[in-house]
Amino acid sequence: MSNSNKIQLSTARTALSSLGVLALTLALAACGSTPSTQAPSSQTPAAQDSTPTFTYDGADHSWSSDGESTLQPLTITSGDNGLSYENWTSATNGWGPVERDRSNGDKNAGDGRTLSIGGVTFDKGFGAHSNSSMTFNLNGLCSTFTANVGVDDEVGSRGSVVFQVYADGTKLYDSGVMRGSDGAKALSVNVSGKKELKLVVTDAGDGMNYDHADWANTTLRGCTSGTSSAPAPIPTPGNVQYGGRLIISKGGTYSGNWESTTTGAAVLIQTSEPVIIENANIRGLGNLISGFGNRVTIRNVRGYGLNPNIAGRTVGKAVNAEEIKSLTVENSYFENTTGIYIRSFYGDPTKGDGIRILRNQFRNINGMRSDGAGGYTKDTAVVQALLFNAVRRVPGVEVAWNEIINEPGKSRTEETINLNGSSGTPDSPMKIHDNYIQGAYPVDPATTTSYPGGGILLGDGKVSNPLDNGYAWAYNNQIVGTTNHGLAIVGGVGNQIFNNRAVSSGRMPDGTRLPSVNVGIYVWDMYGAGSLPTPTFANNVMRDNVIGWTKVNSNGTTTNNATWLPACGLNGTVCSNNQNLGTITLEMEKAEWTRWQGKLASAGVKVGPR
Numbered sequence: 001m002s003n004s005n006k007i008q009l010s011t012a013r014t015a016l017s018s019l020g021v022l023a024l025t026l027a028l029a030a031c032g033s034t035p036s037t038q039a040p041s042s043q044t045p046a047a048q049d050s051t052p053t054f055t056y057d058g059a060d061h062s063w064s065s066d067g068e069s070t071l072q073p074l075t076i077t078s079g080d081n082g083l084s085y086e087n088w089t090s091a092t093n094g095w096g097p098v099e100r101d102r103s104n105g106d107k108n109a110g111d112g113r114t115l116s117i118g119g120v121t122f123d124k125g126f127g128a129h130s131n132s133s134m135t136f137n138l139n140g141l142c143s144t145f146t147a148n149v150g151v152d153d154e155v156g157s158r159g160s161v162v163f164q165v166y167a168d169g170t171k172l173y174d175s176g177v178m179r180g181s182d183g184a185k186a187l188s189v190n191v192s193g194k195k196e197l198k199l200v201v202t203d204a205g206d207g208m209n210y211d212h213a214d215w216a217n218t219t220l221r222g223c224t225s226g227t228s229s230a231p232a233p234i235p236t237p238g239n240v241q242y243g244g245r246l247i248i249s250k251g252g253t254y255s256g257n258w259e260s261t262t263t264g265a266a267v268l269i270q271t272s273e274p275v276i277i278e279n280a281n282i283r284g285l286g287n288l289i290s291g292f293g294n295r296v297t298i299r300n301v302r303g304y305g306l307n308p309n310i311a312g313r314t315v316g317k318a319v320n321a322e323e324i325k326s327l328t329v330e331n332s333y334f335e336n337t338t339g340i341y342i343r344s345f346y347g348d349p350t351k352g353d354g355i356r357i358l359r360n361q362f363r364n365i366n367g368m369r370s371d372g373a374g375g376y377t378k379d380t381a382v383v384q385a386l387l388f389n390a391v392r393r394v395p396g397v398e399v400a401w402n403e404i405i406n407e408p409g410k411s412r413t414e415e416t417i418n419l420n421g422s423s424g425t426p427d428s429p430m431k432i433h434d435n436y437i438q439g440a441y442p443v444d445p446a447t448t449t450s451y452p453g454g455g456i457l458l459g460d461g462k463v464s465n466p467l468d469n470g471y472a473w474a475y476n477n478q479i480v481g482t483t484n485h486g487l488a489i490v491g492g493v494g495n496q497i498f499n500n501r502a503v504s505s506g507r508m509p510d511g512t513r514l515p516s517v518n519v520g521i522y523v524w525d526m527y528g529a530g531s532l533p534t535p536t537f538a539n540n541v542m543r544d545n546v547i548g549w550t551k552v553n554s555n556g557t558t559t560n561n562a563t564w565l566p567a568c569g570l571n572g573t574v575c576s577n578n579q580n581l582g583t584i585t586l587e588m589e590k591a592e593w594t595r596w597q598g599k600l601a602s603a604g605v606k607v608g609p610r
Helices: 003-018 586-603
Strands: 079-082 090-093 116-117 120-122 125-129 132-137 144-151 160-167 170-179 183-192 196-202 212-223 246-248 251-260 265-270 275-284 291-292 295-305 319-324 327-331 331-339 341-343 355-358 361-365 368-370 378-380 387-388 399-401 401-406 417-422 430-433 436-438 455-461 472-475 479-481 485-489 497-498 501-504 519-523 542-543 546-552 556-562 574-576
Touching: 116 144, 116 212, 120 212, 125 132, 125 196, 144 160, 144 170, 160 183, 160 212, 170 183, 196 212, 246 251, 265 275, 295 319, 319 327, 341 355, 378 401, 436 586, 455 472, 479 586, 485 497, 485 501, 501 519, 501 586, 519 546
Parallel strands: 246 265, 251 275, 265 291, 275 295, 291 319, 295 327, 295 331, 319 341, 327 355, 331 361, 341 387, 355 399, 361 401, 387 417, 399 430, 401 436, 417 455, 430 472, 436 479, 455 485, 472 497, 479 501, 485 519, 497 542, 501 546, 542 574
Antiparallel strands: 079 212, 090 132, 116 120, 125 212, 132 196, 144 183, 144 212, 160 170, 160 196, 368 378, 546 556
16 A cells, blocks of 8 residues: 555544544343443443343253453552453353453353342443453452352342452452342452452352352452563664665575665575575665565564665665565564565465464654665654555464563654554464553654554455455454554454553653543444445454543643544444443553563563574
């Protein structure tokens, strides 16, 4: 796609800044019952259903978080911390998934109602079922766990369960048998010094029918915050002796230090035979690694883009891969580049060909144009850290555990990860998970009022075939301070964004106000593709994300804009259980970095060069 086309799309996206948040009420259906609409309230008693119609069909509808949630320690701040904002390290449930801030409902995600026990409703907590467990990492930072427990009113007087609380393998609480006719029980458990909290619900020995169990107002109290620190720059390795350009015309493994002093690629690949580039340092005035029709693996590489000192030109791409047959980029570091660009895929997945971008570090994706004298102008190009362009119907794509950090004044990226006219398959969606993205700034961040900087954008571009755009999942990612938006769906079929965290304080790291901050997550049929004769906007999902997006007004007051969901309900598109954190501070942004470091340690993942 040409830059002119991308600029037109960017202009369309900036229109979001002038649009309000659409208030959306979703119809929530209980298992086996007629769908009904119920708005959450913590002030109005819930009416009990005297004739519940839940029926169990005898099939196994149990659920496990395996493959859906990843080890993620809690972000502990001083004082009290709501547990339902946090991801578990593992979870199981006897009927459908555990729901956040909703009752268990039926066997599908997002089909619960407001948590309600004995006629009293609760805004926060978990809706579970008998034969369930949820495990959380406490890291010894809290003194007390409190909750209200009971059988949810959606099953009337039926159901019988037992609630149990374990810490470091020892049972600290047992509710005894609780039934649908009982009111809530309050519990308070000492967890001082405990590393692991486990919440268990059993079926009380009489089977699982109607056992809808609520953990309401789950709170960790008396906590001390974990250690926060800002991302540190990675120094350029010293004493590197660079050679000239490397042109690869034959398959094999290549290690060394290469540099381009012209705008030609520092490493140019001119073969379709398998190539491995590893244990290398690369820098240049143009693209660092480039090629057409290649099968290439890049690992343990450090790459640095240099100002081309030609007026109007940008720094080069870290990797330019067009009509690729197979591409793996892993455990590498790239600084001051225009990211990884992938256009079209001609490989054979049955023979192991695919696209994998794993465990890399990126610093300062820079679309500013050179002034020709060692500096940059305010004129810019449209760039991303990772852009898929017309990469269609490709199974097995994975973008995971990458750390992407942009600094104001040193970078200029729009959407950090953009899938343009690209798709996985219905059976094998593209998976974008467990990435950390921080910052997406305009050239003049303190004065620019509208800017399309974002974290992850799915469904970009307009296509005629539904299989050509969509089938991508973005989950378990952390997005911090990316101005216009955190995560969004603007087109495509079968896209899903779930279990992500996106926060913005509305300020730069030094506290300066960011006027271009807009909305945390959005779902918008930007191209009108949902009304085409063959709709290419359909069956998308935005669910179970934790969002806090704060805008600092010119007078110093703040407003929060977590969601904008105008296309929810269009052609089967569903939005549910997205949580608003409220006002975000810089300290809360910094806590996300601590969370990321803990997450890497817990999962045993090393990002960047080894």
